[in-house]
Amino acid sequence: AQSVAQPEDQVNVAEGNPLTVKCTYSVSGNPYLFWYVQYPNRGLQFLLKYITGDNLVKGSYGFEAEFNKSQTSFHLKKPSALVSDSALYFCAVRANNFNKFYFGSGTKLNVKP
């Protein structure tokens, strides 16, 4: 069975500091992993994905994610946080048959000036 876990409900970071939002996954077969961001009262926006290849994936708005197969993790990172990055972040894994996407519970990122 496929699943993702986001162990932190909330992450607080100061503007200009690096940020990490954690995600671990459980899949059978090759993992197809995604990160999404949701601003208040808006739909989820796609940030980046890992399908295969380089373990460091670069995405929108300066975000990147590191795939670690041995630790079954796919943490979202950004070298320097902005106040405007404050939002809800979701990690997701796609089932091999494309029929389901499994989302984590979400992590609220608070970036303080």
Next chain:
Amino acid sequence: DSGVTQTPKHLITATGQRVTLRCSPRSGDLSVYWYQQSLDQGLQFLIHYYNGEERAKGNILERFSAQQFPDLHSELNLSSLELGDSALYFCASSVRPISGGGELFFGEGSRLTVL
């Protein structure tokens, strides 16, 4: 703009009533997924349609039903509404790639309030 259109954006109704939420996927996307997002339960997968056929069901109540039409738009029907059905309902569409990719593109959601 993701290219996925959902209507209505807001809907207020009473318990026991029935509502229909509509979704138009991105041009060319054959897959439509419905999700429910409530404060205490995060993002819950409801159902997936591909080119008019139901492909997967999640935690969808029997009072809820969906369909995808030949023009690929989809409708989610919610009946005998209860207070607990108040939530944001999202539609997402996806292309079905030969290999890899296949990320979802979400609409802005329909906020349902049941009074």
